[in-house]
Amino acid sequence: MGWIDRRYQVTPLFEFLRHKEVPIGSHWMGWYYLGGVTMFFFVVQIITGVLLLMYYQPGEATSYESIRILTTKVPFGWLIRSIHSWSAHLMIVSLLLHMFSTMMLKAYRPPREITWVSGYLLFLLTLGFGFSGYLLPWNKLAYFATTVGTNIVKSVPLLGDWLLQVMRGGQDVSINTLYRFFAGHVVILPLAFVGVIGLHLLLIQRQGMAPPVGTTTAPRGMKFFPSFALRDLLLWLACLMLLITFAVFLPYGPGIPGMDWELGDKADPFAPAYPGIKPEWYFLWEYQLLKEFPPHLFGLEGPQICLFVIAILLGIWAIIPWLDRRAYRNLNSPAFTDFGWAAILFLTYLTLMGWDIGAKSGSDDPTSLQKSAHVCALWTLAAGAVVIIVRGWRFKHRWFILTGAALLQVAVHGLLGLPYLVAGVISAGAAFVIITAMFLLGRASRSSAG
Amino acid sequence: MEEPSPSDSRTSRRHFLDIILGASLLGWITSVAYPIVRYLKPLPQTGPTGPTHLTRDESGKLEQNKFVIVPVSGQRVIVLQSQDQLYAFGAKCTHEGCTITYLPGQSVMWCPCHDGRFDMNGRVLSGPPPQPLTKYIAKKQPDGTIVISEQHA
Amino acid sequence: MKTFPILAVFIVWSAAAFAADQTPVKPSPKLAAMLDARDETGKPIITPEQRTYYEGLDDNLKGLLNHAADKETISRAEHLSILLSLNLSPQKLDVLLQNNCVLCHSDSANHTPDTLFVAGPSANAPAAVPMNLKEVVEDVHFRHGISCAGCHGGDPTADLGHDFVKEWPEKDRDKNRAWVVQFCARCHADPTKMHDFNPALPTDQLAKFKTSPHGHRLLDLHDDRAPSCVSCHGVHGIRPAKDPQSKVYAQRVPETCGACHASATVMAGITRADGSPMPTTQLAEYKKSVHGRALLERGDLGAPRCNTCHGNHAASPPGVAQVSKSCSICHSANASLFDGSKHKVAFDQHNWPECGKCHSNHNIAKTSDSMLSTANGGLCGDCHRQNAKDNPECIQAADYFHHTIAQLDDARKRITADSEKFAARGLDVEPISNQLNDLTDALKKSRTYVHSFSRSSFQQVAAAGEQAIGKSDELTSNARGEFKFRQYGLAVSIAAIGLLMLMIYLKLRQMER
Structure with missing residues (x-):
């Protein structure tokens, strides 16, 4: 210990952790754990993702086949893939809960605006993970869902066509799209995510958890270590239990549309699309909103206006800390x-x-x-x-x-x-x-x- | 032997708890490591993916009967030899789904259910089948093994 | 200087040629008047759609229309309106506009309904009337350039000419249609004439027709009800048999035959070879049969229809000896097995139609394994008790077939259900489905090999199925074991996690104390 400390001065860090406290307020403490749970699922994603990479072979003749072999022939391959999929969906669930609880408790008020924005970026990156990972098994369902999904960017004004081609690596969804999504899923997005989550965690550790609105003086606190950290750990272990139970009994998901990862047939770009193609559940609202817009409105294309509306809603969500003037003054x-x-x-x-x-x-x-x-x-x-x-x-x-x-x-x-x-x-x-x-x-x- | 003092019993209890905690941590790590270690052990075959190889048994049948029916990723495929050429087709008749066979003397594939006949390109020669057979690719490797793969792969 | 006039002439000439090339054909004054004509209420007679159609025509067709208007073969706006409303493709309009017969016979001012072509079936010109312009232009003869004159004579380019061919009966054309077959045969029985139009088409239809009961009834008995060529092929609007709208297209054959054969009035008084009255239930039976449903409901164009077994132009009922020949066109494997069996001899002795005896003829039901039952009401049992009492080993063989097939089928159902269950649990079912394929194949073969009525031949194919069952059972029990292993593994992991959680909890309490 002394050896390390002489070189890297870790004692102040330990001192910091020893004195760090989590505020106990009038609200339920449970909300404080959701960020940790989300991070736990992300770590599971990294570990299982790296394991999957050892067998996955991107390519027209191998993507689907390697996943098929992985789930049927490789020992515990089914388990790794199933956990990866379950953890992906549960990560989004806990992320949404974390985000909305933060929003309701106004934890974004000063001095934590950047924490909110970085969390918001993590939310977008997670959606990107979900969208890009869906295509990688190169099965029929994923192929058509990706075709429909990427088609939306065509409506972006001016850049639409360029963006579409950049995303797809050509005019249509092809194996080139898979290569791009693969690069995004295993390199670009993880790098970005690790960077942003580093900032997010650093800010939280420096500033501590937000006390309830209205408290001015430091409230009663719970020791971060060991009380809070070990509780975190308990919760993570419970999540792991949940993950493996689901993975064994529902290896292909709960059977809800948009939350189903049975491999099915291999993608065939020449096969006709079948009706009722749905995106994953966390994109359903956007998919439905697009359907509610008529093809033309006020001389513009419906999807264009819809994208504009979605962009405005997401924009408002990003700058809430600056919009909420009362919370800014620490008022309800x-x-x-x-x-x-x-x-x-x-x-x-x-x-x-x-x-x-x-x-x-x-x-x-x-x-x-x-x-x-x-x-x-x-x-x-x-x-x-x-x-x-x-x-x-x-x-x-x-x-x-x-x-x-x-x-x-x-x-x-x-x-x-x-x-x-x-x-x-x-x-x-x-x-x-x-x-x-x-x-x-x-x-x-x-x-x-x- | 003297009675252990209360503080002694507390330290020993703490000690005991730490040991069990360590042991259960070890147990948990084992339960996580076991599947991963098994997962990382490579499969006995050379590669996990790729085309289907005919087994020695199947090659023998092909040699003897001039055709053999083999499973290729869940589908039945007929591999046949006609004038030293190798062919492979989906063995499921496009009419009612019976399994076709090869008639070496006539150089046609034949479905016994309704007398459908197909030529060496998989096209319908006669009978009720509405569509040609799905083509596969059959190739003889330099080492003599025969490899079957899907056409679009 | 000398070259100047030549140059000037050349320039003028090429400019004129250029202008002629570029100017679109304008409607001639007469045609323009018709295009703009209005009825008494002031509404334009040529509708906007017809107008757009006209504008879209190429110069050649516009020229032909001008020509027809100038020569007054089209003289009234109403007449022009009918022609434009047909919405024909350029090629067809081209043929039509060069045919003065059609042009004149489509003008209602000149003709009574029996000689007037209309644009389509309507209230005053029901569909039965074969004077339908839309049908005529689809006619295979019309398309090959054999227009009206090809059958009726005359000159379609002449202004007026009704120079009928000599074979065309002046009167009583509807009374007895025997003349029709001879009329069509002028070309269709003449190989040299047919060679000019469709060399691949046979020319033996009349010869075949004469051999059929239809031909006998029409030509020898002069029965008005008997069909001629037009009864099945139509009159104006004859299409090749591969055209889905043809009356002799595979899926329409049953209705075409049924038009007479399902009608008690048409069939009244007609008897079969054995003297019994002709039934009229064949169409209804066929529609319910496995073949009828395959053809009409599933759209399997390979499925047999009336003419597959009865023939087309030589249509006649197959004799007892020919029934199996008809069936063996498709069911060749079953037929050859039957031919090698003891039943072949026995059935021939009884003069039974081989396949028909058990499977019936028009209402062939989907076969079921219960047909093999030897109980009362079972096909094998009933027949053998009646006709072959002295051979108990036959009943035993039937029982064996029935029992074995039922066993294979039960196993197939059981293994299918198992494999679906395993697939849903994420287990690898590919080896099981490979075995299942083998089993399904063996089951199909076994059902076929029943027709050998030989225990030993049957046993050989059924053995493959039994082998597949054995292998599948092994694989399913492996899969079950694998799932058990997963569950146990899960239990152990949960126990390990639970223990760790408990310990952490205790440690936490201790540290917080």
Whole structure:
């Protein structure tokens, strides 16, 4: 120890860790563990990914075949692939939970804005991992899903065509696309991810976990080591248990569309695409939103406008720390809590519809779609009602305008049958009018009081 | 023997716990390492992927009957020899899915179910089959083994 | 200076040629008047779609239209409208516009419904009327340049000429259609004439027809109900048999034959060779049969239809001895096994139609293993009790066939289900499905080899199946073992993780104390 310390001065580091504390506040401590869980899944991804690389051979005649041999002939090959797939999906689940809990607890407020932005980048990189990894087995399902998925970038203004060709390595999805996705999946994305996660962790270790909103003085704390770190470890071991159990009993996923990795047939670029091609579950909302846009709108192409809308939503999400002025001053900001819930309900409704809940899968028949929208609306409204009741009763929240707007859109589209976009404009307008009115009334009362 | 003092019993208990902790850590590492070690041990075959090789048994049958039916990644493939040329086709008849055979005397492949006949290019000569047979590639290696691969691979 | 005039002439000439090349053909004044004509309500007679079609025509066709308008073979806007509304391809319109017969006979001002071509079936010109312009231009004869005149005579380029060919009956053409076969045979029985149009087409249709009961009835008995060429091939609008719209296309043959043979009124009074009345149930039976369903429901064009067994122009019922010959066209393996069996001799003695005895004729059902049953109601059992009481070993053989096949089939079902279950669990089922392929093959062969009615031949093919079952059972039990191993491995790992977690928890408590 002394030998190392003389050369690398690690004692201050240990001192730092010994005194580091995790704040204990009025909220549930569980939220603090989600980042660690996400990182655990990422480490599992790296280990199993490297193992898979030892057998995987990218190439037209080998990609599919090597995965086939891996899962059938290589001892425990099935286990490694199954864990890799399960861990990928669970990583996204825990990442989403981590992100939304951070958002609801306003942990992004100063001085942690960069932590939020780096986490946001990690979120995008993870989606990139999911998208690029899907194609690598070179099976039919992945081939067509990638064709549909990459087609979206064509709608990017000016650069669209160039981007499409760069992504695909040609006009169409071919083995060249696989080489590019392979490079992205095993080299480019991991390098970027490790860099950003380094920054993310460094910031968290330097600044500590965010205490609950409103606390000014240092609250009671839990020792980071051993109390918090060992609890982290316990949770990780529990996750490992979950992973191997799933891997043995559900080796190809839970059988939900978009969460299924049975190899199936080899990709055949000359085979006709079959109806009902769906992306993975975490892209379903985007896929559904694209379907809700008509081919042409205001003289522009529908997908173009849709991409624009998605870009704006993602942009707002990235700069939330600067938008939320109340949290900036360490005050409760009910409007942004409500915004988070509205976003969740918005995504829920689109995802449910993307799953064809309550309809025949892959059917484009309008009555069937209408029925599906109806069923999905009922589910989303029920979820929304639960959210509002719990927030109002348990947390004494009183600000529901954006959640209300999201639910209004769901109701107008699903129950009344108006087009999705019209419903969106109606509810956005309603929310805008109410918020403006509240703002003006508030100013009037303040000025009269003054 | 003197009675162990309370502090002694605590240290020994701590000591005991540490030993079990170490042991269970070792056990866990073993349970993780075992599959990985097995996974990394190379397969007995030369390569995990690649075309199918005819076994000695199958080559013998080919030599004797002028044709043999072999499994290639889950499909049945007929390999046949006609005038010192090797051919390989999907052995499933395109009509009702019966397994075709080769009639060496007539240089045709024949499906016994409804008398479908195919020529040496897999094309339908007569009978009800609606489509030609799927072609595979059969090649004789310099060492005498015969290799079958899918055409588009 | 001398060259100047030559040069000038050349320039003028080439400019004129260039201009002629470039100017599109404009509608002649008469055609333009028709194109712009309006009816009494002021609506244009030529619809916008017809107008667009006209604009899209090439110069040659526009020229032909001008020519027809100037010569007044097209003189009314209504007439022009009919021709444009056909929406024909340029090649067909070309043929049509050069044919004065069609041009004149499509103008309603000149003709009564029985000689007037219409643009398509409508209320006042039902589909049965063979005067359909759309059909005529599709006719294989029309396409080969044998237009109206080819059958009816006359000169299609002349302005007017009804110089009928001598074989065309002046009157009573509908009464007895026997003349039709002779009329078609003028070309179709003449190899030299046919050689000019389709050298591959046979010329023996009339000869064959004369041998058939159809021909006998039409030509010798002068029965009006008997079919002639046009009954099956149509009149104006005859298409080659490979054209899916042809009445003799594989999938339409059953309905074409059934038009008469399924009708009790047409078949009334007609008897079979043995004197019994002609049945009319064949079409309904065929549609339900394994062959009918293959052809009509699954679209298997290789499946047999009426003419596969009965013949086309020489259509006749196969005699008892010929039934197996018809079946063996496709079922050659079964037929040759049967021919080598004891049953062949016995059936011939009884004068039974070989295949038909067990499988019936028009309503051949999908075979089932229960046909081999020797119990009461079972095919083998019933027949043998009645006709071959003295041979108990036959019943035993049938029992053996039935039992073995049932065993193979049960094993196939069981192994298929197992392999699907294993596949869902992520186990390697490729070796099992290879064995399953062998088993399925052996099962099919065994069912075929029943027709040898010989225990030893059957045993040879069934043995391959039994071998496959043995291997599959071994593989399935291996797979089961592998899954067990996975479960045990999981249990051990979970135990190890659980123990570690417990220890960490205890350690944590100790450290926090």
